Amino acid sequence: MDKSNRLKNDAVPKKSRVVPTLLRQMNVRRVLDALRRLGAVSRADLSRVTGISAPTMSKLVEELLQSGLIEADPEMRYATGRPSVMYRMATRSAQILGAVIGMRECAVLATGLDGEIDDRRSRTFATPDSYDALLRTLAAELTAIHKLVEAPCLGVGLSLPGLIKAAAGEMVLSPNIHYLDGRCPGTDLGQLLQLPVVAVQEEHGLCLAERMFGAARGVEHFAMLDISDGLGMGVISGGRLIAGSDGFGGEIGHMTAKLGGELCGCGNRGCLETLATDLAFTRALARRTGRALTMDEIIRDAQAGKLVIEPEINDVLDYLAIGIGTVVNVFNPAMLFVYGRLFAARDGLFDTLVRRVGEHALRPSLQRCKIVRAQGSKRLGAIAAIISSHVNTLGPLLPA
Ligand SMILES: [Zn+2]
Known part of the structure; x- marks a missing residue:
């Protein structure tokens, strides 16, 4: 897409009447x-x-x-x-749309303002291999689900993986989907759909969703660790997102955890992200077994006793415990949510993780921190982002 042709104002959310003080x-x-x-x-x-x-x-x-x-x-x-x-x-008089861009799969959904996800108004598709194809597919799929219910659409929330310049909505770096680098997908999609589109970094979306719909309601200090594809983090402290000067903060996944380790999508080696995610787990299993299994297949086979998941799961939990211990020590959150699927491979894996965090965290900080699995999802994150934008709460929670 020719970026010079972009209509700049199209993606600016229309202000609701509820704003000023x-x-x-x-x-x-x-x-x-x-x-x-x-x-x-x-x-x-x-x-x-x-x-x-x-x-x-x-x-x-x-x-x-x-x-x-x-x-x-x-x-x-x-x-x-x-x-x-x-x-x-509002569930009948208005609807909102959400889209989640993932490394391998994208999702679109339509909901009411209550955020209730209805599978009939939710679709997934394989992540297209070019930026133009991604925009075209997103626009077509969103338009199709928008039409399922006759209600005006207040806007679209777009969950994106990588570093987003908060003010401009520009993707500066997406380590696992490089064709997004330097693009403004929110603005471009807004132009195609002629709807307000709010782009949100995926972990920030997860924080919003947990706060709006999940277990973080009313919690002022919490951290969200997303270990699904990459390893991302959002930290809410005193009710505000800690995002740094450009909105790039929270990238604990690119902390070096193994000197000279595997090459990461960011260009460095041995990042925590290459060692402690769902994706790292599936890749490590594939290397040993010689079979490329999806997470669904791993969970099914491991639970049925047909697939041995040691020693890979042990390594992943060890590195993840180091990451979580670091977050607890640095940010002293009251709650820490972990968003990932690998824990479903066997009963007790999450408890094992929590026990191992004790080997890396300061005891007083850890005693104050409840470590739990996230209830929200990236789809809810996209929905929460557009709702937040409409009530203008994105201001205090996300950087301007
Ligand atoms: Zn990295």
Whole structure:
């Protein structure tokens, strides 16, 4: 795609009406959190659970209705003297689209603002081998699922692997999909679809998803380690994402863990990413067995007792424990989420990992840190990114 022809303003998200002050932003977040948690809620109950006064709540609900983020559910009323209109996250009056770019597979999905994933509105396809083909396929697949439900689309969240210059949305380096280097996929896709597209670095998306829909609701200090293809990290400290001056922070996967080790997609050798991921595990097994197995096949065969996964799984867990111990020591998170699939290969693998972290982490920091598997997904990360953008909470959470 000729980048000079790009229409610059197309990918800038249209501002919802709900924006200006920090206080209002916090109030909006509280209302939406309550609706996500409780489902359909009356205005009076929203006031009660959020502590926001009735007149302010009236205005907020009106603005959220106009922005398309919530809708009235006329079917549901209850009597406290007189029937009340119930409000909920928009599921019929608006939809959002999400897309996840992975090293081998991409996913697209459409959901309501409640983030409920419906398999009928979710598709996957093999990652195309060129940038133009990727954009064309994404646009076609997103358009197709958009049409399944007759509701206006508020925008698209796009989860991307690699370093994204936060302000410009430019992919500076994608170690495992190099044709993205120097591109602005969010802007380019926005131009093709004529919709607002918000690009989010995949681990930042996972953090948003865990905070919006998962176990990190209300948690101010947490870290997310993504070990699926590459090894990425997002750290939320004091409610803010630690991203560094350009938004490139958190790349613990490219810490050297083995001098003179395997060549990494970033160009260096022996990066943690080459040793402690789902992909590293499948590659190590393939080297020994001479068979290239997918993670699904590995999980199936290992669980059935048909595939020996030692010593590869031991090595992966050892290196991963070093990585997690480092994160615990450096950032002192209250929770640490691990997003990956290899733990499904056998019962008890995650517990083994957590035990081994103790050999590398400072005890006081580790005692304060709960290490758990992530509940969110990159698909939810894409969805959370576009929702966040619409309520303008991306500001305090992600760098400007
Ligand atoms: Zn590397």
